[in-house]
Structures are given as structure tokens and as C-alpha cells.
Amino acid sequence: MDVPNEARADAETAPGLERDMPNCSIARTLEIVGEKWTILILREVWYGSSRFGDFERVLGCPRNLLATRLRKLVEEGVLATEKYKEPGTRSRPKCVITPEGIDLVPAVIGLMRWGDRHCSAPDGSPLLMRHHACGAHVEVRLRCLEGHPVPVEELDRVPGPGFRTKPVERDG
Amino acid sequence: MDVPNEARADAETAPGLERDMPNCSIARTLEIVGEKWTILILREVWYGSSRFGDFERVLGCPRNLLATRLRKLVEEGVLATEKYKEPGTRSRPKCVITPEGIDLVPAVIGLMRWGDRHCSAPDGSPLLMRHHACGAHVEVRLRCLEGHPVPVEELDRVPGPGFRTKPVERDG
Numbered sequence: 001m002d003v004p005n006e007a008r009a010d011a012e013t014a015p016g017l018e019r020d021m022p023n024c025s026i027a028r029t030l031e032i033v034g035e036k037w038t039i040l041i042l043r044e045v046w047y048g049s050s051r052f053g054d055f056e057r058v059l060g061c062p063r064n065l066l067a068t069r070l071r072k073l074v075e076e077g078v079l080a081t082e083k084y085k086e087p088g089t090r091s092r093p094k095c096v097i098t099p100e101g102i103d104l105v106p107a108v109i110g111l112m113r114w115g116d117r118h119c120s121a122p123d124g125s126p127l128l129m130r131h132h133a134c135g136a137h138v139e140v141r142l143r144c145l146e147g148h149p150v151p152v153e154e155l156d157r158v159p160g161p162g163f164r165t166k167p168v169e170r171d172g
Numbered sequence: 173m174d175v176p177n178e179a180r181a182d183a184e185t186a187p188g189l190e191r192d193m194p195n196c197s198i199a200r201t202l203e204i205v206g207e208k209w210t211i212l213i214l215r216e217v218w219y220g221s222s223r224f225g226d227f228e229r230v231l232g233c234p235r236n237l238l239a240t241r242l243r244k245l246v247e248e249g250v251l252a253t254e255k256y257k258e259p260g261t262r263s264r265p266k267c268v269i270t271p272e273g274i275d276l277v278p279a280v281i282g283l284m285r286w287g288d289r290h291c292s293a294p295d296g297s298p299l300l301m302r303h304h305a306c307g308a309h310v311e312v313r314l315r316c317l318e319g320h321p322v323p324v325e326e327l328d329r330v331p332g333p334g335f336r337t338k339p340v341e342r343d344g
Contacts, residue, residue, distance in 0.1 A: 021230050023298050025287030026215055026280060027208075032291075033283075034208035036199075043198055047329070058193050077290075104286050105324045106312050108198060110279025111205075115197030118249075118272055119204075124333035126195050131316035132326045138316045140278050144303035145311065152277045154304045157219070161296035 017165040032076045037061045038069045039108060042097070045079055046105060050094035070095065078104065110140040189337040204248045209233045210241045211280060214269070217251055218277055222266035242267065250276065282312040 021027065033039055037059065044055050056066055073079040078101040085091040109129060116125040129138040142150040193199065205211055209231065216227050228238055245251040250273040257263040281301060288297040301310040314322040 018230065019298075021232065023293070024215075025284045025291060025293065025298060027212060027287075028291035028293070029283040029287035030208040030211055034206075034211060036202040036206035039202055039206060040199060043196075058190065060193065100290055102324050103289065104282075105327075106314050107279050107282025107286060109314065109327075110276075110282050110312070111201040112197045114276050114279060115199075115201035117275065119197060119200035121195070121197065121200070121334040123336075126191075126197060126332055126334045126336070128330045128332040129314075130328045130330050131318070131320055131322045132328045134316060134318050134320060136316035136318040136320070138314050138322050138327060140282070141313050141315050142278050142281065142301075142310050143313050143315070144306060144308035146303070146306050146308040148303055148306060148308070150303045150310050152274050155277075155281075155310060156302045156304045158300045158302050160298055160300040162293040162298045164295075164298070 016168055018168050020164040020166045023162065023164045032072065032078065033104065035069070037065060038073060039111070041066070041069055041073060042078065042101060042104065043108060045095050045097045045101070046108070050096060051092070052095070055095075073101075076100075106140055109138075113140055188340055190340050192336040192338045195334065195336045204244065204250065205276065207241070209237060210245060211283070213238070213241055213245060214250065214273060214276060215280060217267050217269045217273070218280070222256075222268060223264070224267070227267075245273075248272075278312055281310075285312055 033042065040059055040061070041055055044058060049055060049058065052066070052070070055061070055070070056063060059066065061069075070079070074081055074095075077098055079095050080098050081093045081095055083091045084094045112127070112129075115121075130136065131138050142152065142155070144150050205214065212231055212233070213227055216230060221227060221230065224238070224242070227233070227242070228235060231238065233241075242251070246253055246267075249270055251267050252270050253265045253267055255263045256266045284299070284301075287293075302308065303310050314324065314327070316322050
């Protein structure tokens with residue numbers, strides 16, 4: 001992949017050109033999960049809930065909206081539905097998280113830890129994340145593939161193979 | 173802090189009790205940023221944009237909605253406004269990211285990397301994140317304070333000092 005070493009993916013990459021905004025992985029992800037109830041449903045399934053009635057009760061989300069958001073998560077492969085049947089009852093759908101959904105969890109934990117630090121819950125963090133193997137507290141970190149921790153200020157954004165620009169639209 | 177070693181923060185922590193849903197750091201964070209345009213505005217400011225007109229043009233967000241979302245990010249301390257004045261023009265507001273906003277960037281990068289992996293941009297990632305110091309690719313990782321990488325499946329959720337339960341509301 002031929003990427004210029006000094007390339008900077010600024011808002012205007014060359015005179016008269018700018019980033020093609022919808023061509024952004026953040027924007028694509030947000031089209032699927034960029035909405036409060038959607039992430040809270042994902043949270044519930046990750047926490048082990050699997051039934052629509054439990055989502056409805058715990059989240060307090062309006063029923064139709066909940067169904068719409070859940071359907072989207074299933075369509076996008078973030079959640080999947082399975083049938084389960086308890087003896088003597090009819091089969092019911094239950095909802096499970098997929099590997100694609102699990103892959104979103106670090107970002108969700110990032111939101112959680114930000115909330116722990118900045119949303120001043122009076123008593124402190126509602127939940128702690130611990131490493132099962134050793135019991136130590138778990139954090140979300142930026143690390144490079146050489147193993148260095150990377151502060152946000154030390155990130156370079158470089159155009160990737162999918163980078164696109166478009167002509168700047170100017171008034172007048 | 174006295175937390176039982178084997179405590180599990182399941183949906184129902186004891187018979188008749190369940191997690192108090194709004195008492196969740198994910199939910200608190202989502203009250204501020206759990207919406208597509210809000211995160212895209214944060215992205216733009218992080219990328220170096222600072223002017224309302226640029227957000228409007230690049231995002232294509234309706235003007236009133238953009239103003240509302242921007243105002244909320246400033247009220248919550250994620251962004252801040254400063255005045256700038258070019259010679260011969262009147263002073264104009266510009267928007268900068270705060271340390272609190274920078275602290276959200278790892279979660280946003282988590283969304284970006286998920287989009288890179290799962291939202292099938294035909295040509296590949298639009299942007300690459302590189303470590304300025306060494307040039308290596310940067311990822312979002314879960315790591316414990318003992319320095320171990322932690323797969324999502326190896327996370328334990330443990331009630332923290334702010335954990336609260338409430339009686340389960342049952343029908344009938």
C-alpha cells in the first residue's frame with residue numbers, strides 16, 4: 001500500500017479538495033449503533049439478558065422503538081436471534097451477541113470509563129471491569145503494534161487505501 | 173473498598189432486585205454523546221476543524237440541529253468555544269476540544285476500527301492511525317493494570333462503590 005509518509009488527512013487535503021465525509025468508518029459505525037437505545041440494548045445482551053421482555057423492563061424503552069432497534073442490530077449481524085423452548089411452553093426467540101457484537105465491546109467500555117471519570121456518579125463507578133485471570137482492573141488503551149502506549153496527542157492520522165476526497169463546494 | 177470477590181453484577185443481583193438501569197456510566201455518557209451528529213462534531217473538532225460553517229458544510233447536518241448538538245457538547249465540557257479575530261474582520265467563535273473531549277477519543281477510535289473491520293469499505297480503511305513516535309499502527313485494546321491484554325470474554329463485571337439495585341417490577 002503506497003501511502004505518503006508525511007501525508008496528513010486534514011479537512012482539506014489539497015487546494016479545492018476535502019475529505020469525503022460519509023466515507024468514514026466512524027460514520028459507518030454510527031449508522032448502525034450511533035443511538036442511545038441501540039447501545040443500551042447491546043449492553044444488556046452483553047450483560048447476559050436475552051429476552052425482549054427483559055430489555056423492555058430494564059431499559060424502559062418504548063416497545064416499538066425497542067423492536068426497531070433490536071431488528072437493526074440483528075440485520076447488521078451485531079446480535080443474533082435463537083429459539084429456545086422451556087418444557088411445556090411454546091418456543092420463544094432469544095437474543096445473543098455475535099463475534100461482531102463482541103468486537104464493539106471495547107468501544108462501549110471506553111464510553112463506560114469516560115462516564116465513570118466525567119459523569120460524577122456521587123458514589124463512584126457503578127461497575128468495575130476486572131481481568132478474570134488476575135483480578136486487576138481493566139482499562140481501554142491506545143497501543144501501537146510495537147507495544148507502546150499512545151496518548152491521543154501522539155496519534156497521526158494518515159490516509160488509508162480507502163481514503164477519498166471530493167471537490168470543496170463553496171458559496172458564491 | 174469492600175467488594176465481594178465472587179460478586180457478579182447480573183441483571184438480577186438477588187431475588188427480587190435488579191440493577192438500577194439509569195445508574196450506569198454507559199447510559200450517562202450516552203446522554204451526552206449517544207447520537208450520531210454529536211460524535212461526528214467531536215470527530216471534526218478532533219481532526220482540527222473549529223468553525224461552525226465548516227461543520228455545516230462537511231457534515232451536511234441541518235443547521236439548527238448542528239447548533240443544538242454543539243451547544244450541548246460545550247455545556248458538558250467536551251468542547252469549548254474561544255473567540256478568534258482575523259485582521260479586518262469581526263471576532264468569531266471557534267470551537268476547540270477540551271481534555272474531557274480528548275478523553276473520549278479512544279472510544280471514538282474503537283468505533284472507527286470496528287467500522288474498518290465490519291462495514292466493508294470496498295477499498296479498505298479510509299484513515300490509518302499511526303503512532304507519531306515510531307510510525308506503527310495504533311489499536312484500541314483492553315489491558316489490565318498488571319499489563320495483560322484482556323479479551324472481552326475474560327472480563328468480570330463486579331459491582332463498584334456506586335452500584336445500586338432496585339426492586340424488580342413484575343406484572344400481575
